[in-house]
Amino acid sequence: MGENHTHNKKTGLPRKRFYRARAHSNPLSDSHFPIPISPCEVDYSLHYPEVVKVDPCKRIEFADVGCGFGGLLIALAPLFPDNLMIGMELRDKVTEYVKERILGLRTTNSGQYQNISVVRTNSMKYIPNYFEKGQLKKMFFLFPDPHFKEKNHRRRVISPFLLDEYAYVLAVGGIIYTITDVEELGEWMKSCLEEHPMFEALTSEELEADQVVKLLSAATEEGQKVARNGGQTFRAVFRRIVTH
Amino acid sequence: MEETNMDDCEHNRESEVAPALIAVHPTQKSVAVAVGSNLRVFNLQEGCSVSLVDNSGVHMHKDSIRAIQYGAEGKLFVSAGDDKLVKIWVTDSWRCISSVSSEKRVTAVAISNDGRFVSFADKFGVIYAVEIEGSHENQSVPNKKAVPILAHYCSIITSLEFSPDGRYIISADRDFKIRVSVFPEKPSDGAHEIQSFCLGHSEFVSCLAFICNQDSQQWYLLSGGGDSTVRLWDFTCGSLLDTCHVGETGLLQSKEGIDDRLLAVTDLCATPWGSLIAVAIQSLAGVMLLSCNLSAKSLHVARVVPIPGETFIPTSLAAASSSNQLWMVMGASTLCTSHSAPLACVKVLNGFCESNQDSVEHEARVLEDKDLPGSEQLLQTLQGSSFIEKDALSAAAEAVKTAMCNLLIKKQYPSENREFRKRGRNDKRVDKKK
Numbered sequence: 001m002g003e004n005h006t007h008n009k010k011t012g013l014p015r016k017r018f019y020r021a022r023a024h025s026n027p028l029s030d031s032h033f034p035i036p037i038s039p040c041e042v043d044y045s046l047h048y049p050e051v052v053k054v055d056p057c058k059r060i061e062f063a064d065v066g067c068g069f070g071g072l073l074i075a076l077a078p079l080f081p082d083n084l085m086i087g088m089e090l091r092d093k094v095t096e097y098v099k100e101r102i103l104g105l106r107t108t109n110s111g112q113y114q115n116i117s118v119v120r121t122n123s124m125k126y127i128p129n130y131f132e133k134g135q136l137k138k139m140f141f142l143f144p145d146p147h148f149k150e151k152n153h154r155r156r157v158i159s160p161f162l163l164d165e166y167a168y169v170l171a172v173g174g175i176i177y178t179i180t181d182v183e184e185l186g187e188w189m190k191s192c193l194e195e196h197p198m199f200e201a202l203t204s205e206e207l208e209a210d211q212v213v214k215l216l217s218a219a220t221e222e223g224q225k226v227a228r229n230g231g232q233t234f235r236a237v238f239r240r241i242v243t244h
Numbered sequence: 245m246e247e248t249n250m251d252d253c254e255h256n257r258e259s260e261v262a263p264a265l266i267a268v269h270p271t272q273k274s275v276a277v278a279v280g281s282n283l284r285v286f287n288l289q290e291g292c293s294v295s296l297v298d299n300s301g302v303h304m305h306k307d308s309i310r311a312i313q314y315g316a317e318g319k320l321f322v323s324a325g326d327d328k329l330v331k332i333w334v335t336d337s338w339r340c341i342s343s344v345s346s347e348k349r350v351t352a353v354a355i356s357n358d359g360r361f362v363s364f365a366d367k368f369g370v371i372y373a374v375e376i377e378g379s380h381e382n383q384s385v386p387n388k389k390a391v392p393i394l395a396h397y398c399s400i401i402t403s404l405e406f407s408p409d410g411r412y413i414i415s416a417d418r419d420f421k422i423r424v425s426v427f428p429e430k431p432s433d434g435a436h437e438i439q440s441f442c443l444g445h446s447e448f449v450s451c452l453a454f455i456c457n458q459d460s461q462q463w464y465l466l467s468g469g470g471d472s473t474v475r476l477w478d479f480t481c482g483s484l485l486d487t488c489h490v491g492e493t494g495l496l497q498s499k500e501g502i503d504d505r506l507l508a509v510t511d512l513c514a515t516p517w518g519s520l521i522a523v524a525i526q527s528l529a530g531v532m533l534l535s536c537n538l539s540a541k542s543l544h545v546a547r548v549v550p551i552p553g554e555t556f557i558p559t560s561l562a563a564a565s566s567s568n569q570l571w572m573v574m575g576a577s578t579l580c581t582s583h584s585a586p587l588a589c590v591k592v593l594n595g596f597c598e599s600n601q602d603s604v605e606h607e608a609r610v611l612e613d614k615d616l617p618g619s620e621q622l623l624q625t626l627q628g629s630s631f632i633e634k635d636a637l638s639a640a641a642e643a644v645k646t647a648m649c650n651l652l653i654k655k656q657y658p659s660e661n662r663e664f665r666k667r668g669r670n671d672k673r674v675d676k677k678k
Binding site for chain 2: 032037038128160162164196198
């Protein structure tokens with residue numbers, strides 16, 4: 001890896017400028033990357049080789065949908081060493097970057113970062129191909145594409161119909177975290193979640209007590225950018241509940 | 245550039261071709277054929293053609309009908325398609341009691357088992373429900389607006405069914421998926437609770453059918469798809485119980501060099517206990533009969549019933565649970581040849597019943613035209629003429645096949661081609677600068 005010019009010589013980590021990608025990708029277009037037929041075909045030994053050696057039955061419990069450059073995953077990895085996490089990203093170069101970044105971190109920090117990985121996929125179409133019913137404990141949707149135009153609202157990753165699928169893959173009690181710097185989108189995500197019968201908002205005490213909540217804006221590249229510019233963020237954190 | 249445009253036009257025109265459809269009343273009182281924008285109904289009890297009465301205040305279908313279905317009790321019938329109209333009919337008088345408009349083209353319809361709701365799916369994967377009040381009285385209901393209840397993310401819904409126990413609504417799509425959703429008490433609030441996904445097909449799913457275990461009274465789901473398989477599912481948990489590869493049976497070897505894409509399963513029709521399952525396959529002139537052993541949870545091929553002398557490749561299958569006849573239609577809405585009228589050809593297979601499994605192998609046979617119930621008149625009504633030319637049949641088979649490929653199979657661009665299309669992108673330019 002050392003001789004690779006796209007990587008930093010000292011840290012062995014990939015350099016972002018060689019993985020520049022467009023900010024947006026069309027989630028509606030047909031996909032040409034491989035997709036597992038069903039969750040049992042997800043190759044865990046490829047994503048988590050060291051973990052699988054110890055416990056081959058371990059399943060992914062956290063999903064960062066639209067993980068971007070992977071900042072959140074990397075912050076979460078040492079905090080939840082016993083939970084497997086995956087980042088899902090549609091843009092191929094960004095996925096490549098995160099993959100290299102995780103490999104680099106695994107090499108320089110022996111034994112760490114074995115619980116995180118990334119996959120290139122369109123999570124709006126293929127969430128049920130990756131996770132069984134009730135498999136996930138946490139789902140993250142951080143700084144998603146705002147899609148301002150009304151005709152493009154159906155491209156938003158949080159939408160009333162897609163929440164049905166997220167409710168399906170989340171275990172009862174599982175938590176969905178959303179954050180954005182676009183006020184309009186923040187309102188939209190909050191109202192989608194409020195109106196969905198299978199989600200309820202966390203109380204402010206619960207938000208205070210949850211160590212992950214602070215990371216939403218602090219750990220991600222997008223969040224840091226917003227903070228640098230002194231921008232505001234809008235967050236909605238909800239719990240999956242039992243339907244009546 | 246111009247060349248690609250022309251290509252696209254060609255594709256669009258071809259994918260407009262809609263296959264002919266057939267449906268049979270649950271107690272075989274009537275049979276309906278839809279081809280193009282024509283809906284043709286024949287009364288089997290009285291042996292006469294039915295004239296449809298439309299008081300809904302909206303016009304008849306103006307474009308290809310893509311889905312038809314009788315309700316479980318046979319009182320209601322729905323038809324819908326490319327003209328974005330869902331028409332609900334009462335079958336005693338064949339009056340249209342309601343025309344519901346959809347924003348997009350409709351690809352699938354279903355009637356809930358209690359006959360209270362009609363559900364339909366559009367080309368963008370959204371599934372709607374509309375309540376039919378007063379359907380049993382003899383009066384028209386106002387043309388109501390349907391509410392969206394669930395959605396597959398921008399994928400064409402190919403089949404929509406209510407489970408026989410009425411608890412679930414099951415939707416299949418072009419992206420290999422079958423979703424089983426709990427059908428809510430109040431559909432206007434949405435069908436949010438997903439019971440399961442049945443995942444296993446590696447190409448589009450085209451059709452669904454149910455069979456019941458006679459001993460346990462438990463229902464199972466069958467699905468057919470573009471991957472040349474018929475699959476058996478326990479749909480309450482989404483588990484795949486068995487897969488039958490129709491192309492690998494050796495029974496279809498007669499035609500050489502057929503690739504798997506041409507063996508897409510296009511329709512399924514099963515006897516209630518599942519001892520016989522008729523399968524329509526894209527390049528098979530006839531039907532394949534499968535048999536399902538539900539206690540062993542296994543599917544296997546029983547035999548192929550060829551239809552001799554003609555290129556009869558069924559585009560749609562139907563059977564009434566009370567009879568032993570399998571109804572088949574082949575046809576297309578429009579053809580490129582001189583035939584301007586839509587073409588439909590109807591055949592009936594006798595001996596399609598449970599007891600026929602192993603014992604009387606030879607009984608399942610295709611009826612001669614003259615032996616059909618209602619004979620000449622039936623053909624006049626459903627086909628539009630009692631005689632159909634061979635050439636027209638093969639042209640229809642070809643047109644339907646091309647349309648289906650264009651509609652449901654993802655276009656594969658070679659990787660060089662894809663790179664070429666990305667040439668103007670900013671993220672590519674960075675590479676060049678360095």
